[in-house]
């Protein structure tokens with residue numbers, strides 16, 4: 001069931017209002033929080049509806065889908081890769097995405113470095129951290145992350161901009177507050193090490209179920225799909 005353009009516009013206004021409210025509660029400037037509209041599986045009309053009300057950044061999980069959507073819109077908007085990325089697919093997105101949120105191994109970073117060098121770009125990346133230590137999730141552990149940041153930051157065509165996490169599925173956003181706080185504390189610890197190539201100014205955390213709590217805990221990017229575009233039907237991807 002696809003939403004109408006009007007519904008998407010209204011949803012986006014709603015998400016913006018809730019982000020602003022969470023910022024007010026936490027004494028933060030809403031300008032410091034980027035709303036990434038997660039458009040995976042959703043058609044171009046939906047992206048255009050969001051664009052019509054000023055949405056400029058879109059998150060996607062699948063390389064082929066980025067390829068197809070980029071062919072239509074190019075750099076009119078920012079594309080962010082947020083899904084698990086296989087090394088052999090880096091070459092398809094290296095010159096299309098503004099940021100890769102899902103760097104979860106050193107080997108993947110090495111492949112990004114290689115392709116970025118080939119294309120003469122410096123890629124902004126986030127290290128995915130499995131902050132709640134879920135068996136099913138990709139990502140570095142909190143213990144591994146500082147050394148990984150140092151190693152990846154030293155790669156000349158990569159800038160480590162921060163950390164990303166997908167918190168556990170929950171019906172009660174409050175239960176994820178501790179994970180968001182822990183991710184922020186981990187980023188602060190890594191920032192304190194002043195590693196070359198490591199900037200640590202970005203925290204990508206919070207999805208439809210819990211983005212307001214993530215903002216209260218310091219998110220600088222929230223990745224919101226369902227609350228903007230409605231439920232996904234993976235069969236139609």
Ligand SMILES: *Cc1c(COP(=O)(O)O)cnc(C)c1O
Pocket residue numbers: 038040061082083166207208209223224225226227
């Ligand atoms: C799909 C996805 C989202 C968006 O999830 P919603 O619950 O629909 O907001 C955010 N982050 C990642 C990594 C995703 O895969």
